[in-house]
Amino acid sequence: MNKGLIEAFTDAMVPIIVTIMVLEFKVPESADITALLHEGPYLISYMVGFLFIGVAWFNHHYMFELVKHLNLKIYWLNNVWLFTMSLIPVSAAWLGRFPTQVAPAYFYLIIFLAWTVAYYGISQALLAEIIQEQTGREHYIQSMFIYGLLKSPIFGLINILIFVAVYFWPPISITFTAVELIVVAFSIRNYNFNIQ
Amino acid sequence: MNKGLIEAFTDAMVPIIVTIMVLEFKVPESADITALLHEGPYLISYMVGFLFIGVAWFNHHYMFELVKHLNLKIYWLNNVWLFTMSLIPVSAAWLGRFPTQVAPAYFYLIIFLAWTVAYYGISQALLAEIIQEQTGREHYIQSMFIYGLLKSPIFGLINILIFVAVYFWPPISITFTAVELIVVAFSIRNYNFNIQ
Amino acid sequence: MNKGLIEAFTDAMVPIIVTIMVLEFKVPESADITALLHEGPYLISYMVGFLFIGVAWFNHHYMFELVKHLNLKIYWLNNVWLFTMSLIPVSAAWLGRFPTQVAPAYFYLIIFLAWTVAYYGISQALLAEIIQEQTGREHYIQSMFIYGLLKSPIFGLINILIFVAVYFWPPISITFTAVELIVVAFSIRNYNFNIQ
Amino acid sequence: MNKGLIEAFTDAMVPIIVTIMVLEFKVPESADITALLHEGPYLISYMVGFLFIGVAWFNHHYMFELVKHLNLKIYWLNNVWLFTMSLIPVSAAWLGRFPTQVAPAYFYLIIFLAWTVAYYGISQALLAEIIQEQTGREHYIQSMFIYGLLKSPIFGLINILIFVAVYFWPPISITFTAVELIVVAFSIRNYNFNIQ
Numbered sequence: 121m122n123k124g125l126i127e128a129f130t131d132a133m134v135p136i137i138v139t140i141m142v143l144e145f146k147v148p149e150s151a152d153i154t155a156l157l158h159e160g161p162y163l164i165s166y167m168v169g170f171l172f173i174g175v176a177w178f179n180h181h182y183m184f185e186l187v188k189h190l191n192l193k194i195y196w197l198n199n200v201w202l203f204t205m206s207l208i209p210v211s212a213a214w215l216g217r218f219p220t221q222v223a224p225a226y227f228y229l230i231i232f233l234a235w236t237v238a239y240y241g242i243s244q245a246l247l248a249e250i251i252q253e254q255t256g257r258e259h260y261i262q263s264m265f266i267y268g269l270l271k272s273p274i275f276g277l278i279n280i281l282i283f284v285a286v287y288f289w290p291p292i293s294i295t296f297t298a299v300e301l302i303v304v305a306f307s308i309r310n311y312n313f314n315i316q
Numbered sequence: 317m318n319k320g321l322i323e324a325f326t327d328a329m330v331p332i333i334v335t336i337m338v339l340e341f342k343v344p345e346s347a348d349i350t351a352l353l354h355e356g357p358y359l360i361s362y363m364v365g366f367l368f369i370g371v372a373w374f375n376h377h378y379m380f381e382l383v384k385h386l387n388l389k390i391y392w393l394n395n396v397w398l399f400t401m402s403l404i405p406v407s408a409a410w411l412g413r414f415p416t417q418v419a420p421a422y423f424y425l426i427i428f429l430a431w432t433v434a435y436y437g438i439s440q441a442l443l444a445e446i447i448q449e450q451t452g453r454e455h456y457i458q459s460m461f462i463y464g465l466l467k468s469p470i471f472g473l474i475n476i477l478i479f480v481a482v483y484f485w486p487p488i489s490i491t492f493t494a495v496e497l498i499v500v501a502f503s504i505r506n507y508n509f510n511i512q
Numbered sequence: 513m514n515k516g517l518i519e520a521f522t523d524a525m526v527p528i529i530v531t532i533m534v535l536e537f538k539v540p541e542s543a544d545i546t547a548l549l550h551e552g553p554y555l556i557s558y559m560v561g562f563l564f565i566g567v568a569w570f571n572h573h574y575m576f577e578l579v580k581h582l583n584l585k586i587y588w589l590n591n592v593w594l595f596t597m598s599l600i601p602v603s604a605a606w607l608g609r610f611p612t613q614v615a616p617a618y619f620y621l622i623i624f625l626a627w628t629v630a631y632y633g634i635s636q637a638l639l640a641e642i643i644q645e646q647t648g649r650e651h652y653i654q655s656m657f658i659y660g661l662l663k664s665p666i667f668g669l670i671n672i673l674i675f676v677a678v679y680f681w682p683p684i685s686i687t688f689t690a691v692e693l694i695v696v697a698f699s700i701r702n703y704n705f706n707i708q
Numbered sequence: 709m710n711k712g713l714i715e716a717f718t719d720a721m722v723p724i725i726v727t728i729m730v731l732e733f734k735v736p737e738s739a740d741i742t743a744l745l746h747e748g749p750y751l752i753s754y755m756v757g758f759l760f761i762g763v764a765w766f767n768h769h770y771m772f773e774l775v776k777h778l779n780l781k782i783y784w785l786n787n788v789w790l791f792t793m794s795l796i797p798v799s800a801a802w803l804g805r806f807p808t809q810v811a812p813a814y815f816y817l818i819i820f821l822a823w824t825v826a827y828y829g830i831s832q833a834l835l836a837e838i839i840q841e842q843t844g845r846e847h848y849i850q851s852m853f854i855y856g857l858l859k860s861p862i863f864g865l866i867n868i869l870i871f872v873a874v875y876f877w878p879p880i881s882i883t884f885t886a887v888e889l890i891v892v893a894f895s896i897r898n899y900n901f902n903i904q
Contacts, residue, residue, distance in 0.1 A: 122509075125377055132331035135720035140338055142728055142794050147801040151809030156802075167791070174787050181713055192505055199370050203363070206338050213343040214352075221347030309780055313710070318705075321573055328527035336534055388701055395566050399559070402534050409539040410548075417543030514901070517769055524723035532730055584897055591762050595755070598730050605735040606744075613739030 123190050126198060127181075133202050134177045137209060141169045144213040162216030168298045169212045175305050176205065176239070179266055182311055183242070186257045187249050194245045201238035207231050215294060225290035232297050233279065240270040265307030269300075319386050322394055323377075329398050330373045333405060337365050340409035358412030364494045365408045371501050372401065372435070375462055378507055379438070382453045383445050390441045397434035403427050411490060421486035425479065428493050436466040461503030465496075515582050518590055519573075525594050526569045529601060533561045536605040554608030560690045561604045567697050568597065568631070571658055574703055575634070578649045579641050586637045593630035599623050607686060617682035624689050625671065632662040657699030661692075711778050714786055715769075721790050722765045725797060729757045732801040750804030756886045757800045763893050764793065764827070767854055770899055771830070774845045775837050782833045789826035795819050803882060813878035820885050821867065828858040853895030857888075 144162065148155035180201075187194075211231045214224040243261060250258045261267055269275050285292045340358065344351030376397075383390075407427045410420040439457060446454045457463055465471050481488045536554060540547035572593075579586075603623040606616040635653060642650045653659055661667050677684045732750065736743035768789075775782075799819040802812040831849060838846045849855055857863050873880045 122377070122381070128327055129331060129373070131716055131720065132327065133334065135717060135724055136331055136335045137338075138721065138794070139724045139728060140335060142725075142797065143339070143731070144343065145795075145798045147732065147798060147805060151802075151806035151811055153811040156811065156815060170787075170791055170794075177717070178783075181710070185710070195374075196501075199366070203366055206334070206366075207341075209338065210341045210343060214347075217343060218347035223347050223349040223352065226349075227352060305784075318573070318577070324523055325527060325569070328523065329530065332527055332531040333534075336531060339535070340539065391570075392697075395562075399562055402530070402562075403537075405534065406537045406539060410543075413539060414543035419543055419545040419548065423548060514769070514773070520719055521723060521765070524719065525726065528723055528727045529730075532727060535731070536735065587766075588893075591758070595758055598726070598758075599733075601730065602733045602735060606739075609735060610739035615739055615741040615744065618741075619744060 123184070123187070126190055126195055127184060130177075130180065130198065130202065133206070134173060137205055138170060138173050140206075140209040141166050141212055144209060144216065161219040162213065165212045165216035165219075165294065168294055168301065169208055171301050171305065172208065172297070173205070175301050175308075176235075178308060179239075179264070179304070180242075182264070183246050183261055186255075186260050187246050188253050188255065189249070191245075191249060194242065194249065197238060197241045197245055201235065201242055204231060204235040204238050208235070219294075220290055222287060222290050225286045225293035228297070229283065229286060229293045236270060239266075243267050243270070260312060263310075265310065266304050269304070319380070319383070322386055322391055323380060326373075326376065326394065326398065329402070330369060333401055334366060334369050336402075336405040337362050337408055340405060340412070357415040358409065361408045361412035361415075361490065364490055364497065365404055367497050367501065368404065368493070369401070371497050371504075372431070374504060375435075375460070375500070376438075378460070379442050379457055382451075382456050383442050384449050384451065385445065387441075387445060390438065390445065393434060393437045393441055397431065397438055400427060400431040400434050404431070415490075416486055418483060418486050421482045421489035424493070425482060425489045429475065432466060435462075439463050439466070456508060459506075461506065462500050465500070515576070515579070518582055518587055519576060522569075522572065522590065522594065525598070526565060529597055530562060530565050532598075532601040533558050533604055536601060536608070553611040554605065557604045557608035557611075557686065560686055560693065561600055563693050563697065564600065564689070565597070567693050567700075568627075570700060571631075571656070571696070572634075574656070575638050575653055578647075578652050579638050580645050580647065581641065583637075583641060586634065586641065589630060589633045589637055593627065593634055596623060596627040596630050600627070611686075612682055614679060614682050617678045617685035620689070621675065621678060621685045628662060631658075635659050635662070652704060655702075657702065658696050661696070711772070711775070714778055714783055715772060718765075718768065718786065718790065721794070722761060725793055726758060726761050728794075728797040729754050729800055732797060732804070749807040750801065753800045753804035753807075753882065756882055756889065757796055759889050759893065760796065760885070761793070763889050763896075764823070766896060767827075767852070767892070768830075770852070771834050771849055774843075774848050775834050776841050776843065777837070779833075779837060782830065782837065785826060785829045785833055789823065789830055792819060792823040792826050796823070807882075808878055810875060810878050813874045813881035816885070817871065817874060817881045824858060827854075831855050831858070848900060851898075853898065854892050857892070 145159060145166070148159070208231060211224070211228045215228045218224045243264075247258055247261050250261065282292060282296045341355060341362070344355070404427060407420070407424045411424045414420045439460075443454055443457050446457065478488060478492045537551060537558070540551070600623060603616070603620045607620045610616045635656075639650055639653050642653065674684060674688045733747060733754070736747070796819060799812070799816045803816045806812045831852075835846055835849050838849065870880060870884045
């Protein structure tokens with residue numbers, strides 16, 4: 121299957137998803153500085169979303185470069201991944217409007233978890249394809265910090281704890297997301313950019 | 317005629333159409349979970365639309381890869397196809413807001429039929445071009461499930477029946493679209509990805 | 513100057529401008545068919561706009577393929593051209609909302625004229641560059657129907673007449689645009705797609 | 709690190725940012741010409757924003773062409789740069805709505821300064837990379853007018869003066885931006901487009 125095709129579709133979707141987040145900024149109805157400050161929570165929400173997509177897109181490309189051909193399974197998982205990602209702007213906007221409420225915080229976390237599951241599914245499908253291609257590149261994915269993280273049962277446990285904690289303190293939802301993203305962002309420095 | 321040019325235009329339009337669908341999500345005005353549930357029907361509408369465009373775009377590319385040159389007829393049919401596709405977000409949004417009403421269901425079905433006709437027109441024009449190019453690739457298009465489906469008189473008959481049925485049960489409109497898309501999506505596994 | 517760079521920017525802008533036009537469709541607030549019919553005038557406006565951008569983009573690419581290098585003059589004229597084009601969605605939306613009023617009709621015509629002037633400026637700058645490159649390709653531009661049209665004093669006269677006529681019958685604005693675009697669209701069949 | 713990847717992301721983001729600015733035009737609610745004139749201040753704001761992004765994107769590409777490989781520092785600085793640029797539409801829209809007020813003028817200036825700092829950071833990181841690559845191309849960046857401008861202490865001083873002046877006459881914010889952009893735009897004519 122044409123690898124470039126699917127990468128092109130992904131590359132076109134991702135910057136557009138970022139854009140939709142920008143569109144959620146409401147231009148203040150007054151010229152007062154306090155009117156702008158009301159946008160403060162959404163600014164934080166947007167910053168985390170921007171970091172999210174930057175990190176996600178980078179990891180996605182790094183993984184796709186390792187594989188020679190794509191198969192239909194990867195194609196459909198990639199579509200699911202894009203679908204979950206396309207819901208980030210809505211959840212970020214809702215959270216930005218009600219940063220201390222339970223429902224938006226849960227919605228945000230659920231979208232993030234759905235995205236995580238889709239991403240992990242792509243990782244596994246790519247890994248299976250790489251092993252079949254016998255290029256010996258599987259260790260590149262296996263040694264990615266994010267892959268180890270998603271595979272780890274402790275990470276699953278942490279997610280359950282966060283899920284409970286959101287009920288008591290909703291902002292833990294975006295805080296946890298931000299911390300996870302920053303850690304993953306820093307782990308990029310260990311990637312190998314001279315493959316083969 | 318420059319084939320890459322028309323493919324690039326199509327590739328830029330298609331992800332943007334997906335985006336417009338995302339923009340139709342209204343960020344809930346309250347932090348209540350019921351406010352989010354109001355978006356439920358549109359979420360289904362969006363999922364079908366996302367599947368629609370994913371499947372359409374994939375089939376489109378598969379067909380275009382078979383041809384060596386494009387002609388003006390294909391160019392204009394492609395523009396008509398993009399035009400009908402650009403109306404999907406509006407019809408999906410209207411249906412998502414009034415999922416049980418007759419008018420939005422008919423509008424949705426009409427846009428889908430217009431798209432189907434445009435797609436079939438492109439198939440035929442590409443087939444004519446392929447035959448003229450004497451590459452012997454015409455059977456790739458002829459053996460596509462979607463091509464056989466659109467060519468079949470039974471499919472025409474089913475469409476007429478659905479058209480009548482919408483009057484009595486509007487949700488048949490999107491249900492029929494979803495079923496058709498899922499069937500076409502599954503048929504992709506029979507495509508030949510090693511052309512020539 | 514990097515030709516691909518400027519073409520890439522143009523290719524990214526043009527489909528987005530089409531998109532903005534789609535966003536101007538308002539999803540009907542009721543499930544009544546008459547609610548949809550209110551969108552009728554804008555549908556026509558959108559169709560003309562879609563045709564506009566399809567034709568404009570095609571001619572633009574045809575001309576740019578003829579030249580080997582770009583210069584700063586072409587770069588800035590191209591930016592002006594994109595700027596005028598980016599105002600089409602606003603003018604099309606205003607016209608679609610008030611199809612029989614004088615002010616929106618004049619605004620539409622003025623944007624179209626500004627675009628025409630910018631396009632003609634690009635044609636002339638490309639022609640000068642082609643002559644300097646001594647590839648003998650200048651006749652490709654000179655024999656384009658749209659180039660001859662814009663160069664002709666009769667076309668200037670017609671524009672002045674239309675400008676007066678809009679005052680008495682505003683819909684002449686979009687009618688004239690549509691007719692001009694259809695004529696130019698048909699003239700594409702005379703283009704030479706095997707350059708050199 | 710894959711240079712094309714980061715350029716592709718940037719090239720996709722930049723035209724979308726321009727688009728968001730276009731979306732801030734409000735289609736007049738009446739067919740009266742005065743309704744359109746209310747959009748006048750935003751039209752100016754949009755023109756400056758369009759010039760901003762045209763100039764920024766051009767300089768960005770010119771600098772990136774000089775380097776052979778990118779590193780993580782450049783990647784993250786580029787993301788910060790895109791982030792600050794993505795806030796231009798909001799600040800331009802707020803300024804366009806209240807062109808004579810202090811708060812929108814300061815917000816506009818602050819976004820512009822944040823962008824300037826991010827741009828200067830990229831310049832420095834690229835310069836360090838170029839020096840390390842030993843291609844002898846560092847003088848291309850060092851001789852760019854915008855680089856000299858941002859490096860100059862006088863420019864820092866001017867910015868402080870403008871910052872004070874905005875309090876007394878808010879429109880100095882966009883006027884200063886426009887003047888700076890026009891000067892930088894003219895300086896492009898001194899660039900060397902035949903590198904190596």
